[in-house]
Amino acid sequence: METLRWENGTLYFLDQTLLPHETRYLSLTDYRAVIEAIKRLAVRGAPAIGAAGAYAVVLAAVAAAREGREGFAARVRAAAAEIAQARPTAVNLRWAVARQLRVLDIAAGEEPEKVVARLVAEAARICAADAAANRAMGAYGAALLPPGARVLTHCNAGALATCGYGTALGVVRAAHAAGKIKMVYADETRPLLQGARLTVFELQQDGIPVTLITDGMAGYLMAKKGIDAVIVGADRIAANGDVANKIGTYSLAVLARHHGVPFYVAAPLSTIDAAASDGSAIPIEERDAAEVTSFAGVAVAPPGTRVWNPAFDVTPADLVSAIITEKGVFYPPYNFKDNQEVLPIG
Missing domain, CATH: 1.20.120.420 (translation initiation factor eif-2b, domain 1)
Known part of the structure; x- marks a missing residue:
């Protein structure tokens, strides 16, 4: 589609x-x-x-x-x-x-x-x-995965989030085409369930094996099932490699570090904001409380409940194993401010 x-x-x-x-x-x-x-x-x-x-x-x-x-x-x-x-x-x-x-x-x-x-x-x-x-970053990212890879992803960074193929799911698609994917685990991604509604839908359409989990299961999944890589997209990447992505990404990065799992970010160079020196310079959108207090129009919290609803969080660069782009894979320490491949943003 x-x-x-x-x-x-x-x-x-x-x-x-x-x-x-x-x-x-x-x-x-x-x-x-x-x-x-x-x-x-x-x-x-x-x-x-x-x-x-x-x-x-x-x-x-x-x-x-x-x-x-x-x-x-x-x-x-x-x-x-x-x-x-x-x-x-x-x-x-x-x-x-x-x-x-x-x-x-x-x-x-x-x-x-x-x-x-x-x-x-x-x-x-x-x-x-x-x-x-x-497609280019898909090929670069697939090369990082071992045969029989078990991959965890968050939110939706697939064809539906792009003009075609996907970023994080582009890596998954390329790896699946190479016969490398054993299972993809998709966080449901609360509060709007883009992982459950969109990522699972995309992968099922492509015949890629996928298992849905709640956001709170990720740590136990890593401990019990074993995960070979976490792969996510990004909404903005700072010059030092700090990554803003859908809320819940930071938690996955912390869990991945604890369990010794590589944490990869797949994003085009247009997502890198070289003018933002680090994650503190990235504006974080806060959305309506109703997204948390209700679902599909049905209230799930008492009236008057206070809500904090940031749409994104920032993962520090030292938790990011590599950033996969269409020009290749970048490894820490990241310095996109002086990288000539990064296009200026007006």
């Missing part, structure tokens, strides 16, 4: 809030609707959010072009600023919007319709490059 696609001026999203029970595509022609879809997790996963943001800029440019040439660029920039803030932690969103704004600068003085065409082409390049990057 395609996560998103652009067709005849309309952006189509697979609504991931409905999976695995219903497959429905949203058709959006307003950039504000894309922002709302990103916020409510209809589209999620850092690379997919980046691609969605790139196409949201296109929709903003289409709307701005209808108002005429005068003030066109300013209107697009104002909308782009809104889009970039839809989810603050996933740096791919800001990165993709910045790429579109560079296109806007390059096309300065051209007719709005020509600028729109340039922006569509750039968004398509972002999507195609992401899918290619995922």
Whole structure:
């Protein structure tokens, strides 16, 4: 299934809030609707959010072009600023919007319709490059796994989180194709169950053996069943290798270190924010308390319950065994600030 696609001026999203029970595509022609879809997790996963943001800029440019040439660029920039803030932690969103704004600068003085065409082409390049990057990191990551590997993953870093194939699950897919995967264990990933709803769904579709566990079972799983590697994605990686990912990732890294299990992060270079010196510079999104106090519209906590609901946590670099990218595998000590492969984020 395609996560998103652009067709005849309309952006189509697979609504991931409905999976695995219903497959429905949203058709959006307003950039504000894309922002709302990103916020409510209809589209999620850092690379997919980046691609969605790139196409949201296109929709903003289409709307701005209808108002005429005068003030066109300013209107697009104002909308782009809104889009970039839809989810603050996933740096791919800001990165993709910045790429579109560079296109806007390059096309300065051209007719709005020509600028729109340039922006569509750039968004398509972002999507195609992401899918290619995922396959490359899949190959690099698969080489790290032993035959008969038992892998633990968290949240969803698969095709549904990208423009195709996946980051952490891209590694799993490549390893499975090489006959290396014995079992994948998927954390359910509370409070929204992306692991249970999406990761298990993806792996079942591909015929990859998968076992679902609750988040609280990971440590006992490592002790009793044996795990050969933990592989997760990332929403932002700081220059020193600190990794922001779905809440619960930090706990897995601590458990992996205690049990002597390699802890790998698979992410494209666009997820690295070289301007963030360490994890303390990464903004952590906090979400609505209702995500914790209720599930599927049913209250599970007493009225008035206080809630702390960070969507992400930060895993210190010294707990990360390696970072797998489309340009190869990086090992500690990490220093992405001076690495020429890391693209600047505007």
